[in-house]
Amino acid sequence: MSDTVEREVGRARPRKEDARLVTGQTNWTDNIAVNGLLHLAILRSPMAHARIDHVNVTPALERPGVVAAFSGADLAEGLGSLPCAWPVTEDIVLPDHPPIATTEVRYAGDPVAVVVARDRYAAADALEAIEVDYTPLPPVLDLEAALAEDTVLVHSDKGTNRCYDWPLKTGEDFESVRQRADVTLKRRYHQQRLIPNAMEPRGVVVTPLAASGEYTLHSSTQIPHILRIMLAVVTGIPEHKLRVIAPDVGGGFGSKLQVYGEEAIALAVARRTGRPVKWTESRSEGYLATHHGRGMIQDIEIAANRDGTLLGLKVDLLVDMGAYLMLVTPGIPILGAFMYPGIYKMGSYELNVTGVFTTRTPTDAYRGAGRPEATYAIERIMDELAAELGLDPVELRRRNWIGHEEFPYTTIAGLTYDSGNYEAATEKALALFDYDKLRAEQADRNHRGDSVRLGLGVSTYTEMCGLAPSRVLRDLRYAAGGWEAATIRMLPTGKVEVVTGTSPHGQGHVTCWSQIAADVLGVPFEDVEVVHGDTQAAPQGMDTYGSRSLVVGGTAVHHAAVKVVEKARKIAAHLLEASEQDLEFTDGVFSVKGSPDARKTIQEVAFETFTSHDLPDGLVPTINAEHLVDPDNFSYPHGTHLCAVEVDTETGQTRIRSYVCVDDVGRVVNPLIVEGQVHGGLAQGIAQALYEEAVYDDQGNLVSGTMADYLVPSAPDLPEFTTDRTETPATSNPLGVKGVGEAGTIASTPAVVNAIVDALRPLGVRDVRMPCTPERVWQAVREASR
Amino acid sequence: MTRVSVKVDGTNYEDEVEPRLLLIHYLRDRLGLTGTPVGCDTSNCGACTVDLDGESVKSCSVLAVQADGGEVTTVQGLAGEDGEWTGLQRAFHERHALQCGYCTPGMIMAARDLLRDNPTPTSDEVRHALEGNLCRCTGYQNIVRAVLAASGQEVGT
Numbered sequence: 001m002s003d004t005v006e007r008e009v010g011r012a013r014p015r016k017e018d019a020r021l022v023t024g025q026t027n028w029t030d031n032i033a034v035n036g037l038l039h040l041a042i043l044r045s046p047m048a049h050a051r052i053d054h055v056n057v058t059p060a061l062e063r064p065g066v067v068a069a070f071s072g073a074d075l076a077e078g079l080g081s082l083p084c085a086w087p088v089t090e091d092i093v094l095p096d097h098p099p100i101a102t103t104e105v106r107y108a109g110d111p112v113a114v115v116v117a118r119d120r121y122a123a124a125d126a127l128e129a130i131e132v133d134y135t136p137l138p139p140v141l142d143l144e145a146a147l148a149e150d151t152v153l154v155h156s157d158k159g160t161n162r163c164y165d166w167p168l169k170t171g172e173d174f175e176s177v178r179q180r181a182d183v184t185l186k187r188r189y190h191q192q193r194l195i196p197n198a199m200e201p202r203g204v205v206v207t208p209l210a211a212s213g214e215y216t217l218h219s220s221t222q223i224p225h226i227l228r229i230m231l232a233v234v235t236g237i238p239e240h241k242l243r244v245i246a247p248d249v250g251g252g253f254g255s256k257l258q259v260y261g262e263e264a265i266a267l268a269v270a271r272r273t274g275r276p277v278k279w280t281e282s283r284s285e286g287y288l289a290t291h292h293g294r295g296m297i298q299d300i301e302i303a304a305n306r307d308g309t310l311l312g313l314k315v316d317l318l319v320d321m322g323a324y325l326m327l328v329t330p331g332i333p334i335l336g337a338f339m340y341p342g343i344y345k346m347g348s349y350e351l352n353v354t355g356v357f358t359t360r361t362p363t364d365a366y367r368g369a370g371r372p373e374a375t376y377a378i379e380r381i382m383d384e385l386a387a388e389l390g391l392d393p394v395e396l397r398r399r400n401w402i403g404h405e406e407f408p409y410t411t412i413a414g415l416t417y418d419s420g421n422y423e424a425a426t427e428k429a430l431a432l433f434d435y436d437k438l439r440a441e442q443a444d445r446n447h448r449g450d451s452v453r454l455g456l457g458v459s460t461y462t463e464m465c466g467l468a469p470s471r472v473l474r475d476l477r478y479a480a481g482g483w484e485a486a487t488i489r490m491l492p493t494g495k496v497e498v499v500t501g502t503s504p505h506g507q508g509h510v511t512c513w514s515q516i517a518a519d520v521l522g523v524p525f526e527d528v529e530v531v532h533g534d535t536q537a538a539p540q541g542m543d544t545y546g547s548r549s550l551v552v553g554g555t556a557v558h559h560a561a562v563k564v565v566e567k568a569r570k571i572a573a574h575l576l577e578a579s580e581q582d583l584e585f586t587d588g589v590f591s592v593k594g595s596p597d598a599r600k601t602i603q604e605v606a607f608e609t610f611t612s613h614d615l616p617d618g619l620v621p622t623i624n625a626e627h628l629v630d631p632d633n634f635s636y637p638h639g640t641h642l643c644a645v646e647v648d649t650e651t652g653q654t655r656i657r658s659y660v661c662v663d664d665v666g667r668v669v670n671p672l673i674v675e676g677q678v679h680g681g682l683a684q685g686i687a688q689a690l691y692e693e694a695v696y697d698d699q700g701n702l703v704s705g706t707m708a709d710y711l712v713p714s715a716p717d718l719p720e721f722t723t724d725r726t727e728t729p730a731t732s733n734p735l736g737v738k739g740v741g742e743a744g745t746i747a748s749t750p751a752v753v754n755a756i757v758d759a760l761r762p763l764g765v766r767d768v769r770m771p772c773t774p775e776r777v778w779q780a781v782r783e784a785s786r
Numbered sequence: 787m788t789r790v791s792v793k794v795d796g797t798n799y800e801d802e803v804e805p806r807l808l809l810i811h812y813l814r815d816r817l818g819l820t821g822t823p824v825g826c827d828t829s830n831c832g833a834c835t836v837d838l839d840g841e842s843v844k845s846c847s848v849l850a851v852q853a854d855g856g857e858v859t860t861v862q863g864l865a866g867e868d869g870e871w872t873g874l875q876r877a878f879h880e881r882h883a884l885q886c887g888y889c890t891p892g893m894i895m896a897a898r899d900l901l902r903d904n905p906t907p908t909s910d911e912v913r914h915a916l917e918g919n920l921c922r923c924t925g926y927q928n929i930v931r932a933v934l935a936a937s938g939q940e941v942g943t
Contacts, residue, residue, distance in 0.1 A: 018879040021887030022871065022894065024821020024861040031820035119815070121804070199825050199833060199888035199922050250823070250888030251922050283826035506886030506923050672882045676924060680885060683925035707830040707920075715913035715926040 008515035008525055009735070012672040015511040017504075020248075027247040029203035029220045030280045037205075038067055038116040040266060040279040041123035043130050044288060045105035045112055048141075048359040048700025049154070050134035052103055052112065059129040060115050065122030068273050069115045069130065072102040075268050080234045082324070083259055085226075085479040086331035088355075092164040095155040095357070097324040099234070099261035099268075105134070106154055106323035107361050108701055109288025111261055116269055116277060139359045139700035143297055143318045146356050154323055154357035163321050163355030164330060168337055171412050172348040174303070177312040181303035183388060187381050190769055191373045193295040193320065193694035195287055195704075196366045197712050198505075200250020202290055203280035204263050206270040215270065216243045219263055222252040223543035224503055226480070228535045230259040230327075235267045246533035249505035253684070254365030255290050256505065257545040258327050262289070284706045292694055293366020295320035296333065300340070300377045303348070308391055308399045312348025313412075315340050315377065321355045322362035329364045330355050334476060335464070335546075336370030338413040342378040343422055343462050343638060344400040349412040359700045365545060367684050368742045371463045372749055379459045379750035380757075380767075387761060393458045393754070394426065394435070401460065408731070415464060417636045418731045420664060422460060425726045429640040429662040432722055438644055438658075446762050451650050454657070455759025457643040459751035465547035465739035466635030466732075483630040484548070485540040486556035488517060488564045490623050492610035494603025496521060496528045498560075501541015502553035503533045507741065508673045509549060513557050515669055516735070520561035521602055522588025540628070547635065547739025550669065555733045556629040563625035568605040571623065574616040575600055575608060635730060637738040639663035641747040645755035649763065652778030654690065654756055656719040663743055664726045667736035671725075674740050678723050681744020687713050688745075689752035691771050711771075760784070790854040794819060795863025803850045809843075810834045812850035813860065821862035822891050825920070832919030835892035836860045842899035844892075844918070861891035864898075873936040874898055881941070883932035885923035893919050897933045906937050 020026055057069035082097040100111040113130045117123035138152045145151060146161040154161055178184055205218040215237055221227050224246040232239040249256065262279050270277045281289060299316040319333045333353045341349055386393040402409045404421040411417065435456070442454040467473075470481035487499040498513045514528040521528075531537050542548075565585060572590035573580045576598050583590050590605070592598040600608075605623065608614065612621040641661040647654050661678065668674050691711040695703040704710040711717075729736030749770070756772050757765060764784035768776055787802040794817060801816060813819045813836070824846060825833030834845045837859040845858075864872050874894050877883070884890045893916065900907060900915040907915065912933045913926065921929060934941045 014879050014882065017887070018884060021884055021890050022861075022875040022878050023865055024819075024891050026821060026823070026887065028820070028823055028888070030824070031814075033818065120811070121806070197922050199831065199886060199920065200823065201825065249886070251886040253922070283828065283831070508885070676882050676885055676928060679925035679927050680923045681925075684922070706828045707826045708828040712830075712920050712922065714918070714920055715916045715930065716910075718926055720909075721925065721927055 457755030
């Protein structure tokens with residue numbers, strides 16, 4: 001019988017989630033309607049930096065449909081500072097961050113006043129009646145100038161724009177390495193600011209129950225559990241009186257891993273008015289109000305011998321915090337700090353991170369969060385080093401990467417990579433890409449002096465994800481743990497509910513957790529449902545970010561299911577009048593060894609447990625089980641990405657001709673979903689290389705302030721991808737799985753830029769600043785020819 | 787206030803609306819048809835795409851009064867009376883052409899319009915036809931595959 005049951009883990013199951021999504025039966029936050037609902041609109045600062053002299057909301061109250069209006073000062077009582085949960089150093093500068101500004105605005109978009117009205121049009125209209133007097137202050141925009149003496153301060157009470165310095169130094173002293181190295185190269189790379197652009201704009205709905213002081217908050221959030229704790233602290237609403245629900249959430253990419261001012265404001269206004277309140281951002285409003293990603297200057301120096309052997313790496317980062325520290329703002333570059341050495345062996349590593357305040361929208365997690373930046377810098381400079389040494393970029397990597405026989409391997413940065421096979425992934429990718437043939441074509445075009453050049457870009461990445469071992473988080477001064485919880489409820493009719501602490505917003509947890517549970521329990525995939533995203537229904541969890549859900553949360557589901565089977569075994573043994581040792585459990589059926597007719601399915605055991613008519617003496621009548629997993633290590637997916645780009649040297653136009661990636665994300669639960677994650681990751685990484693940038697003018701206004709000005713790529717802007725896998729199981733969890741959510745984004749950006757620079761290297765080009773727009777490419781060619 | 791009479795997903799509605807009311811807000815806030823979402827405020831993203839009198843339109847760029855006397859089909863009106871999905875809905879599911887699903891109603895409506903005009907498009911034609919619909923999750927590859935599959939063409943995996 002066991003031969004006939006197909007295992008669920010590894011099957012390309014189309015998703016359970018889709019039925020509602022393809023028919024429009026959705027429950028986005030903005031869909032929520034309750035009686036008496038008021039719509040909240042927010043007046044935001046039109047200036048990057050100004051003192052607030054006076055706010056008068058009274059004229060707004062005269063407008064039709066307006067129920068209430070509040071200035072920052074009106075709401076200040078009972079609203080604490082928005083939290084930063086990752087103060088990365090002991091002496092970090094932690095400015096006060098009021099959800100709504102009271103005395104000073106520090107970025108264009110800082111909230112200043114709010115209106116609630118009967119419908120969204122009336123609320124938006126009334127904003128224009130609010131009177132605000134500002135005294136403009138100079139903006140702070142340049143990261144280096146911001147650190148100078150006697151400069152304008154973003155937070156004048158703090159005396160500095162320097163938020164923190166975070167150093168890391170391991171192995172041999174870099175200075176001594178530099179002196180004995182045959183070659184050293186130093187480069188400066190710019191990680192432009194990006195706007196995450198989850199397709200669902202953010203929204204929040206608060207429903208108060210005034211009589212009992214209870215509040216239900218729906219939010220388009222990735223983190224309902226963390227949000228509940230933090231909002232309880234910010235608003236003073238007791239944690240047990242606050243229920244947070246993440247309904248259908250339309251993408252996040254880190255932008256909804258946040259405790260936002262609007263969530264606190266909506267609670268405060270609902271508390272003040274006693275009425276349910278809804279706020280939904282417009283896309284352009286979100287460009288100002290939803291945190292940005294990236295935003296750093298990277299100085300990187302690499303030292304090597306003539307044969308290509310790496311000796312050491314030195315990295316200095318200047319990171320744009322924006323105006324305030326949000327939930328994990330200072331920690332983002334720290335997530336990258338351990339990844340600059342990538343997959344390579346070396347004996348010396350020095351890094352310093354400096355966080356800088358500016359008068360821009362705060363930065364925080366965006367897909368990859370610190371690791372794309374690190375991978376970009378090391379993979380870009382590896383290509384530069386290869387060119388310097390006259391080596392093929394793949395060969396240089398081969399000479400330095402960790403061999404598959406060397407795992408587990410502790411890197412110079414102190415991480416222990418549990419498993420991997422860089423050789424296998426690279427060989428497979430090279431073959432799919434037809435690397436040698438493309439190199440021959442490139443040489444031919446160069447020889448002919450073709451105006452359209454071909455460039456090949458390599459990126460052999462790994463990353464740390466699956467956040468995270470709680471003790472490591474403690475050592476990094478992160479305020480919370482990194483465990484995840486799962487409960488399995490065996491219902492009387494044999495159906496199964498998996499309660500998870502992860503909070504999906506497109507990843508497919510319902511499908512994958514069903515597959516994991518179905519395999520362990522031996523029940524049909526269709527008999528499993530997954531409950532998530534509600535602090536009342538799924539009370540324990542650390543939510544979804546950092547490619548953690550499968551490796552931590554999925555592992556918890558697995559363990560909880562194993563516990564259910566063990567509990568059920570006791571009852572089955574009793575019912576079958578056999579000893580537990582004599583029971584076999586295969587495909588959901590307990591049977592007695594040697595007497596195959598004596599059998600009970602686990603679903604029958606669930607019913608017998610429900611009636612409890614015939615259980616062993618003293619047994620607690622449940623086979624439900626709960627498990628929490630605190631991971632021992634991070635997860636280290638890896639892979640090899642190869643990109644071929646045609647560059648028109650006369651127009652600067654680039655075209656990705658082929659993109660091949662072979663990723664190793666360990667054992668795969670659902671190949672369909674893994675491929676989808678990789679595709680989407682590639683799109684976002686390629687978008688950073690070619691298209692996207694949050695552009696500010698010299699007054700601190702966001703110039704790329706609408707979707708018409710910020711190029712989110714559409715279908716014709718992206719190529720067909722060739723994706724494949726190697727599978728080297730993780731040794732850090734029983735499923736053998738690794739994170740996949742961020743890998744594509746982390747790997748692809750340097751592959752694309754390496755390809756563009758590779759195409760133009762014969763013309764003397766050594767770098768093109770991202771995004772590599774036609775104008776920038778054309779400029780780079782022009783400057784190199786001078 | 788202006789009186790509008792619109793048939794949406796097979797049901798006739800008559801309402802008094804402000805002349806400035808957008809069709810998308812009429813559908814969502816007045817009729818409670820929240821299957822069609824809003825993704826931007828510059829008509830770039832296409833999430834709100836619906837069918838108006840046989841053409842796909844971005845319902846954030848149409849006033850409710852412009853739909854007066856017209857017939858609107860949204861993603862909620864696609865499935866048959868027995869709940870049976872259309873070929874596009876099935877293909878999006880089978881080809882994993884959606885992740886968060888927020889862009890999906892607009893994608894399906896835009897692809898439906900394409901297949902009406904061009905029943906067997908090439909993959910390039912699909913990409914260009916969907917240029918006005920943004921997706922942040924899928925990188926579009928599976929969306930293209932799904933549309934090709936729905937058109938009855940062979941698609942690799």
